Amino acid sequence: MAGTLTFDALKKAVSNGEIDTVLTCIIDMQGRLMGKRFHAQHFIDSAYEETHCCNYLLATDLEMYTVEGYASTSWAGGYGDYVMKPDLETLRPVPWLQGTAMVLCDLLDHNTHKPVPHSPRALLKAQVAKLAEMGLSVMAATELEFFLFEKGFEELRKSGYRPLEPISGYNEDYSILQTTREEHVMRPIRNHLYKAGIPIENSKGEAESGQEELNIRYAPALDTADYHTIAKNAVKEIAHMQGHAASFMAKWRPDKVGSATHVHQSLWDSNGTNVFVDPDKQHGMSELMQNYVAGLIKYAPESTYFFAPYINSYKRFQKGSFAPTKTAWSVDNRTAGFRLCGEGTKALRIECRIGGADLNPYLAIAAQLAAGIKGIEDKLPLGAATDGDIYDATGGNEIPINLRDAKDLLKSSSFFREAFGEAVVDHYVRAAEWEIEDFDRAVTDYEIARGFERA
Numbered sequence: 001m002a003g004t005l006t007f008d009a010l011k012k013a014v015s016n017g018e019i020d021t022v023l024t025c026i027i028d029m030q031g032r033l034m035g036k037r038f039h040a041q042h043f044i045d046s047a048y049e050e051t052h053c054c055n056y057l058l059a060t061d062l063e064m065y066t067v068e069g070y071a072s073t074s075w076a077g078g079y080g081d082y083v084m085k086p087d088l089e090t091l092r093p094v095p096w097l098q099g100t101a102m103v104l105c106d107l108l109d110h111n112t113h114k115p116v117p118h119s120p121r122a123l124l125k126a127q128v129a130k131l132a133e134m135g136l137s138v139m140a141a142t143e144l145e146f147f148l149f150e151k152g153f154e155e156l157r158k159s160g161y162r163p164l165e166p167i168s169g170y171n172e173d174y175s176i177l178q179t180t181r182e183e184h185v186m187r188p189i190r191n192h193l194y195k196a197g198i199p200i201e202n203s204k205g206e207a208e209s210g211q212e213e214l215n216i217r218y219a220p221a222l223d224t225a226d227y228h229t230i231a232k233n234a235v236k237e238i239a240h241m242q243g244h245a246a247s248f249m250a251k252w253r254p255d256k257v258g259s260a261t262h263v264h265q266s267l268w269d270s271n272g273t274n275v276f277v278d279p280d281k282q283h284g285m286s287e288l289m290q291n292y293v294a295g296l297i298k299y300a301p302e303s304t305y306f307f308a309p310y311i312n313s314y315k316r317f318q319k320g321s322f323a324p325t326k327t328a329w330s331v332d333n334r335t336a337g338f339r340l341c342g343e344g345t346k347a348l349r350i351e352c353r354i355g356g357a358d359l360n361p362y363l364a365i366a367a368q369l370a371a372g373i374k375g376i377e378d379k380l381p382l383g384a385a386t387d388g389d390i391y392d393a394t395g396g397n398e399i400p401i402n403l404r405d406a407k408d409l410l411k412s413s414s415f416f417r418e419a420f421g422e423a424v425v426d427h428y429v430r431a432a433e434w435e436i437e438d439f440d441r442a443v444t445d446y447e448i449a450r451g452f453e454r455a
């Protein structure tokens with residue numbers, strides 16, 4: 001069960017005054033919740049069937065700039081509407097906001113009412129459907145890492161994000177003492193999300209000052225991406241309510257480790273059996289799992305854009321930082337791009353460690369599924385596991401070191417053009433190009449400090 005409210009329960013909650021507002025949200029390219037706040041009565045009277053939004057919501061950057069060069073929408077095309085179709089399975093209370101419920105929507109073409117192929121939810125659904133045709137489903141989990149800061153968003157923005165002081169003064173990895181001091185933020189995050197039907201497992205201090213990790217129990221892929229997106233939004237909202245900022249930037253300071261989104265995956269059959277498990281094979285990995293992981297590795301370089309969509313994302317891939325630099329796989333080794341977890345248990349799974357905290361979980365999981373499915377279809381053999389310090393290992397593909405390289409790899413990927421469709425790949429290549437063009441125009445603090453006097 002994805003949400004915790006049926007439509008009938010919502011109607012009841014509206015009539016007895018418990019709910020007065022329904023957030024009606026789509027997921028944009030950046031993985032953000034965008035939408036409208038409905039009066040609950042209007043939602044249950046009519047908007048539950050459909051509402052509308054400007055189709056530029058899948059063609060803007062983080063700043064909401066109207067980026068030119070997309071085939072799907074433009075000034076010339078008049079920036080018309082998409083249909084927002086509420087998925088009532090995702091209806092849930094939002095316990096951290098008074099009298100509020102939330103529903104996620106699929107984006108449909110205004111004329112044909114068909115799913116918009118480049119919309120993140122549609123992209124993930126298409127890959128899940130492909131797996132279903134093979135008699136399989138995917139269980140996935142995404143770990144959320146982020147930093148909490150001493151000050152709030154407003155104060156930091158007004159001071160030009162200087163100085164940026166994390167909420168704690170030392171590396172708080174697994175620290176109970178320091179995380180106790182952050183419980184005014186983290187406890188409501190865990191409990192409110194749990195009450196919103198999101199199966200929180202735990203939170204913990206991560207390996208930097210001010211860094212936290214939130215773990216959510218694995219679930220079918222679409223639920224996992226929904227959980228991730230709602231949780232990320234909730235972390236920012238609840239931190240804000242407590243006077244703090246939370247950031248999911250992949251890397252906010254060069255001398256501190258970045259924040260990741262590790263993606264765990266296992267495939268299951270219709271009997272509820274994890275088909276990655278075969279106790280007779282090496283590391284207990286079934287042939288199907290070996291093919292799947294070989295697909296993930298083969299297509300990792302051209303998938304990287306979906307794990308690292310911004311200029312900043314690539315600053316995280318540093319030797320000795322727990323963020324990988326190579327696509328190699330390993331057995332429980334945190335220096336590899338792909339890590340086998342749960343060896344010898346029913347929870348055998350593969351963890352992709354490439355993604356930053358800034359990824360869009362729908363796109364990242366869809367890219368993993370496409371690559372894994374191709375590995376299964378082509379019965380790709382899996383090479384030997386790498387061990388030791390994989391940063392220094394020879395062999396293994398390098399993860400692209402910047403957005404320009406990742407964009408070029410995606411652009412020339414015949415694999416993704418077939419798996420996602422030409423128009424979808426062109427759309428995301430344009431998003432990547434824009435990030436590069438925009439950054440190329442910027443004059444950074446780095447350039448001023450280096451060149452102002454001495455150049």
Ligand code: ADP
Binds near residue numbers: 140142216266274346
């Ligand atoms: P780590 O050592 O990487 O922190 P955890 O034990 O915290 O690993 O688990 C990470 C995530 O893996 C959790 O969100 C958990 O729900 C998920 N997970 C557990 N079993 C499976 C499985 N079979 N398939 C996919 N994800 C799983």
